[in-house]
Amino acid sequence: MAKRFSTDTYVNGILSGDRVLLSRAITIVESKLPQDQDLAQEIIANVLPHSGNAVRIGITGVPGVGKSTFIEAFGNYIIKQAGKKLAVLAIDPTSQRTGGSILGDKTRMESLSVNPNAFIRPSPAGKSLGGVTKATRETIILCEAAGFDAIIVETVGVGQSETAVHAMVDFFLLLMLAGAGDELQGIKRGIMEMADAIAITKADGTNADKAKLARAEYQNALHLYPMSASGWLPKVSTCSALQQTGLDTIWQTIVEYLKLTQKNGYFEKKRREQNLLWMYEAIREGLEENFYAHQQVKAQLATIAEQVKHGQKSAFAAAHELLKLV
Amino acid sequence: MAKRFSTDTYVNGILSGDRVLLSRAITIVESKLPQDQDLAQEIIANVLPHSGNAVRIGITGVPGVGKSTFIEAFGNYIIKQAGKKLAVLAIDPTSQRTGGSILGDKTRMESLSVNPNAFIRPSPAGKSLGGVTKATRETIILCEAAGFDAIIVETVGVGQSETAVHAMVDFFLLLMLAGAGDELQGIKRGIMEMADAIAITKADGTNADKAKLARAEYQNALHLYPMSASGWLPKVSTCSALQQTGLDTIWQTIVEYLKLTQKNGYFEKKRREQNLLWMYEAIREGLEENFYAHQQVKAQLATIAEQVKHGQKSAFAAAHELLKLV
Numbered sequence: 070m071a072k073r074f075s076t077d078t079y080v081n082g083i084l085s086g087d088r089v090l091l092s093r094a095i096t097i098v099e100s101k102l103p104q105d106q107d108l109a110q111e112i113i114a115n116v117l118p119h120s121g122n123a124v125r126i127g128i129t130g131v132p133g134v135g136k137s138t139f140i141e142a143f144g145n146y147i148i149k150q151a152g153k154k155l156a157v158l159a160i161d162p163t164s165q166r167t168g169g170s171i172l173g174d175k176t177r178m179e180s181l182s183v184n185p186n187a188f189i190r191p192s193p194a195g196k197s198l199g200g201v202t203k204a205t206r207e208t209i210i211l212c213e214a215a216g217f218d219a220i221i222v223e224t225v226g227v228g229q230s231e232t233a234v235h236a237m238v239d240f241f242l243l244l245m246l247a248g249a250g251d252e253l254q255g256i257k258r259g260i261m262e263m264a265d266a267i268a269i270t271k272a273d274g275t276n277a278d279k280a281k282l283a284r285a286e287y288q289n290a291l292h293l294y295p296m297s298a299s300g301w302l303p304k305v306s307t308c309s310a311l312q313q314t315g316l317d318t319i320w321q322t323i324v325e326y327l328k329l330t331q332k333n334g335y336f337e338k339k340r341r342e343q344n345l346l347w348m349y350e351a352i353r354e355g356l357e358e359n360f361y362a363h364q365q366v367k368a369q370l371a372t373i374a375e376q377v378k379h380g381q382k383s384a385f386a387a388a389h390e391l392l393k394l395v
Numbered sequence: 396m397a398k399r400f401s402t403d404t405y406v407n408g409i410l411s412g413d414r415v416l417l418s419r420a421i422t423i424v425e426s427k428l429p430q431d432q433d434l435a436q437e438i439i440a441n442v443l444p445h446s447g448n449a450v451r452i453g454i455t456g457v458p459g460v461g462k463s464t465f466i467e468a469f470g471n472y473i474i475k476q477a478g479k480k481l482a483v484l485a486i487d488p489t490s491q492r493t494g495g496s497i498l499g500d501k502t503r504m505e506s507l508s509v510n511p512n513a514f515i516r517p518s519p520a521g522k523s524l525g526g527v528t529k530a531t532r533e534t535i536i537l538c539e540a541a542g543f544d545a546i547i548v549e550t551v552g553v554g555q556s557e558t559a560v561h562a563m564v565d566f567f568l569l570l571m572l573a574g575a576g577d578e579l580q581g582i583k584r585g586i587m588e589m590a591d592a593i594a595i596t597k598a599d600g601t602n603a604d605k606a607k608l609a610r611a612e613y614q615n616a617l618h619l620y621p622m623s624a625s626g627w628l629p630k631v632s633t634c635s636a637l638q639q640t641g642l643d644t645i646w647q648t649i650v651e652y653l654k655l656t657q658k659n660g661y662f663e664k665k666r667r668e669q670n671l672l673w674m675y676e677a678i679r680e681g682l683e684e685n686f687y688a689h690q691q692v693k694a695q696l697a698t699i700a701e702q703v704k705h706g707q708k709s710a711f712a713a714a715h716e717l718l719k720l721v
Contacts, residue, residue: 113709121706203711210709261620262585290616294587341704348703351714356682377674378667380447383439383536385529388677 116214130244142310272307442540456570598633
């Protein structure tokens with residue numbers, strides 16, 4: 070195990086904006102060791118009153134949409150034009166690379182990664198989706214306490230991670246490519262309806278007209294959607310990271326969204342609901358973890374599941390049988 | 396407590412298509428009494444090998460869309476034209492009427508309710524969503540064992556019940572009204588993307604042209620959606636229960652869907668996944684039920700939840716604290 074400092078050292082370091090101590094604290098949050106988990110909870114409890122002041126932005130899109138390039142351009146825009154300190158976190162439970170993730174390849178965000186007002190942290194490796202989302206949510210708290218007032222949480226739009234990201238951010242941005250519709254097949258159903266905004270990427274060169282057309286199509290489609298509880302009508306725009314166009318529109322959209330939802334109370338309400346949601350989620354995960362780790366359950370689950378799958382035993386009889394074992 | 400027969404009496408009654416014993420068995424499935432629950436599981440275990448042979452159709456739509464009228468017309472069509480025996484079940488956890496539900500008012504399906512090939516069962520009263528869905532899922536098994544080879548599960552498109560219905564049927568039909576978009580606001584986000592077909596209702600008289608227009612709009616919007624794992628592209632059509640038009644198209648769509656998914660293996664795969672899903676759901680519900688019923692948890696939950704909501708305690712620290720109590 071790497072060297073550990075006292076809780077105070079981490080807390081003071083984070084509150085003074087020390088990036089090295091912030092990084093190390095995140096490593097502790099990501100650690101599976103019980104003593105690290107205790108230390109992590111102590112650090113979090115201490116910095117918690119200093120968190121919550123950032124705008125939390127979720128960004129998703131299938132591979133090929135140009136997510137890294139977009140985040141680099143948009144991140145630099147946010148820092149330069151909006152005067153923000155930006156942390157970029159990633160949720161990518163599918164990543165198998167050691168210590169790696171969609172953000173692991175630093176060269177993909179070259180200029181952002183050396184910007185003193187940016188802090189980039191790849192997805193924790195070797196964790197389940199539940200583990201990744203827990204770590205990311207706690208990392209948001211640490212980054213906010215360290216003075217980062219804009220947080221981008223990046224994810225790949227192909228799995229279950231979007232729902233988790235959606236539940237930890239204020240604003241959810243979906244990146245899309247213009248095209249014949251085929252490229253959408255990688256996006257999981259349900260994600261479009263979570264979006265507060267859609268940005269059509271790579272709207273440059275010969276692609277510009279297609280992007281404009283796609284924009285109109287999506288805006289029409291979104292009009293058919295049910296109104297969100299926030300009272301916000303999702304916006305669609307085009308952008309080009311290459312030509313640095315459309316980034317201002319997207320940021321303006323986020324600012325407008327914040328203005329509306331902070332005024333009508335939805336922003337605060339959503340944050341509170343998210344906090345509670347994560348508590349109930351953590352309880353559920355804890356209960357299930359203990360249950361499925363139980364010796365008797367482990368011994369019998371596979372056989373019973375097979376019977377249920379093939380209709381030889383009803384789902385509820387099986388559950389009843391397994392619950393009796395613990 | 397009402398009189399109970401032996402397990403064999405219910406089982407033999409159900410298998411011979413006795414509607415009175417089927418109804419009584421459903422009442423036992425819906426009962427909260429522990430001895431009834433044991434009896435229910437015995438009945439289900441015995442009839443389970445005779446279930447699974449119906450096409451299970453979920454139907455949803457906001458109040459005002461004409462759901463009852465549609466189901467009456469469509470149900471009569473299925474019985475007469477497709478030669479099916481039809482059971483209509485309802486999931487409506489919001490209903491507060493005693494013994495009642497969206498289907499409680501029998502006069503709303505007058506001709507279907509007296510059809511010897513139809514069996515109508517309202518949503519069980521006084522139950523949580525989890526309780527309602529469990530009862531409905533087990534009722535599907537009983538109805539199939541009693542020889543009903545088409546099952547309609549009806550729900551109101553405004554709550555969480557659609558996800559539950561979607562997870563227990565083969566085909567999910569969304570009813571929509573033509574109009575300016577406002578009427579959609581009652582439909583919960585995410586439901587449109589679950590639909591295997593959308594039917595625009597009340598496409599008659601002065602409404603016919605509007606319905607045709609809406610049909611084209613929704614078909615376009617659905618093209619922008621990600622492809623379903625079934626390989627099926629959702630269809631949009633118009634219908635009129637009043638003029639009995641469009642019902643054949645909807646039934647034909649269901650037949651096509653079954654043909655495609657039974658051929659490509661998705662149908663069987665989905666059924667198996669649904670079985671497993673319900674087992675894991677039942678386990679989760681059982682675990683949570685025990686946890687939240689625990690004296691210590693009950694005593695402290697409200698205070699801790701309030702702290703989490705207002706950011707005074709982190710979600711994970713709170714969960715940890717509560718989990719330690721049991």
